[in-house]
Amino acid sequence: MILVFGQSGQVARELALLADVRCLGRDDVDLEYPLNCAEAIAIHQPAAVINAAAFTNVDGAETEASRAHLVNAHAPEAMAQACADLGIPFVSISTDYVFDGAGDAPWREGDTPAPVNAYGRSKLAGEVAIAQVGGTWAVLRTSWVVSAHGNNFVKTMLRLGAERDALTIVADQIGGLTPARDIARACHHMAQSLISEPNKGGIYHFSGSPNASWADVARATFETADLTCTVTDIPSSDYPTPALRPLNSRLDCYKIKKTFGIKRPDWRKGIADIVKELA
Known part of the structure; x- marks a missing residue:
């Protein structure tokens, strides 16, 4: 059995649909x-653990930095230590926001992180803590998560596109939209692989193409859903947010393909799946 921290989040809901998975929600374990x-891992004695829970409110983290750090850094550290003590693999999800977004080259796993917001700093602290604990672990950095569940950009566009004739959308932030379903499958595959091949541990990048x-x-999104809503490109400076967003969120995903055989998913198919599921 693979134990998953997270139950209501986008990736956790997709993980719950996979075989031999037990998801723990906030009512079961509070990551604060x-x-x-650690106690939950000791009680359930799983074959592997996936952390799909996090403080994901990027703007909210600017005013709740301590809480974000507790959930995104200290909780994964405790999970990693418990897994190391039991000798089982630990997989945790991280973010492209550990980078500052400079340039236009896809970020590689070995590039130096330099987060520009509190959320990114909390996730980077979690990565560092997991690595320092040791054991068998993997961190999956991903970006721009979407699904038919929860709040995300595609669902917002589907709602606004049905209500309005035109929208202004940021066009200078570039990245890979990533369906939660594909992230769940990637994490599940990695966790299973690490059970027999612990040498495959480390940091990996995974995003849509x-x-x-x-x-x-x-x-x-509008084309897929047959919505007649016109989009006008604007720079990030015309849409200020409490937390700065990196302009370059491109991720180099060669390593995960070479090591695990996991290819970048086509996010356009992901949008079609979301539209179909919501219908």
Whole structure:
């Protein structure tokens, strides 16, 4: 059995559909109390653990930095230690926001992180803590998560596109939209592989293809859903947010393909799946 921290989040809901998975929600374990995470692992004695839970409110983290750090850094550290003590694999999800977004080259796993917001700093602290604990572990950095569940950009566009004739959308942030379903499958595959091949541990990048802007994604969403809503490109400076967003969120995903055989998913198919599921 693979134990998953997270139940209501986008990736956790997709993981729950996979075989031999047990998901723990906030009612089961509150990540603001990291020692409870370790206790849950000790009680369930799983074959592997996946952390799909996090403080994901990027703007909210600017005013709740301590809480974000507790959930995104200290809780994964406690999970990693418990897994190391039991000699089982630990897989944790991280983010492209550990980078500053400079340039236009896809970020590689070995590039130096330099987060520009509190959320990114909390996730990077979690990565560092997991690596320092040791044991068999893997961190999956991903970006721009979407699904038919929860709040995400595609669902927002589907709602606004049905209500309005035109929208202005940020076009200078470039990255890979990533369906939660594909992230779940990647994490599950990695966790299973690490049971017999612990040498495959480390940091990996995984995002959807092709790289695109938020404006590009909005247009693709409207086209897929047959919505007649016009998109006008704007720079990030015209849409200020409490937390800075990196302009370059491109991720180099060669390593995960070479090591695990996991290919970048086509996010356009992901949008079609979401539209179909919501219908």
